[in-house]
Amino acid sequence: MYAHCVHVETVGSGPRVVLVHGSVGSGWSTWWAQRPLEERFTLVVPDRPGTPPNPPVEHVDFEEQAPLVAELLEDGAHLVGHSYGGVISLYAAALRPEAVWSLALIEPPAFGIALDNPAVAALAEELRMLWDQAESMEPAVFLSEFSIRIIGRRLPPTMELPPDVEQGVRTLMVERLPSEADPPLEELARAPFPKLVVSGGHSAAFEAVCDVLVERLGAERAELRGAAHNAQQAPGFNGRLVEFFGTGVSSKS
DSSP states (O other), rough: OOOSEEEEEEEEEEEEEEEEEEEEEEEEEEEGGGGGGGGSSSSEEOTTTSTTTTTTOOBBBBHHHHHHHHHHHHTTTTEEEHHHHHHHHHHHHHHGGGGEEEEEESOOOOGGGGGSSSSHHHHHHHHHHHHHHHGGGHHHHHHHHHHHHHTOOOOOOOOOOOOOHHHHHHHHTTOOOOGGGGOHHHHHHHSSOOEEEOOOOHHHHHHHHHHHHHHTTTTTEOOOOOTTOOOSSTTHHHHHHHHHHTSOOOOOO
């Protein structure tokens, strides 16, 4: 029932791969670099609630969106989540571990699991303060402040946002803070499917979160530089992902 609430595009043929985007962007604006994989895989690309062409929403919660992603796994799939979509994917994988062939996470902002690291604690607090001011901020100003903290580059606060981007930012502004996430990592560590954690080598905070995930999940680790927070667009990502898929079960497809 959940997947019927959002726009989903499915392309290609072969083993099923569910690609879950993060904040602001849509499905394909996040995963454009993975388009060539449709020659070998069935790519399932949802636009999460609040993201165009879906209607706006008043609140976004990673736990509430997890069942939607879990349903998209159908009888089995590789699951790949970027940023906020990575946090959602952690919960989705725990809901239906029997349907997960592999789990790949790209810089999920699960800051709550690594707050003993000073860089993580500082970033989590900065984002909490930013969200506290969200109601009084224009979307372009909020995006500017958000971008400097997440990708290390401040976008012009006076820029005119295209309608789809403005809706994406307004959706970001009503997200539940990902630092509140407490995913069932021990349960996921016991699950038999392989795990991969990818970072972009641009942020001490994200590197620390990824290191904790690797340790607690028993995951493989990759650092791919060149695209900052969007490591799925970095050189070599697709090859590393396909290599990783080879360690997961996909005989049903």
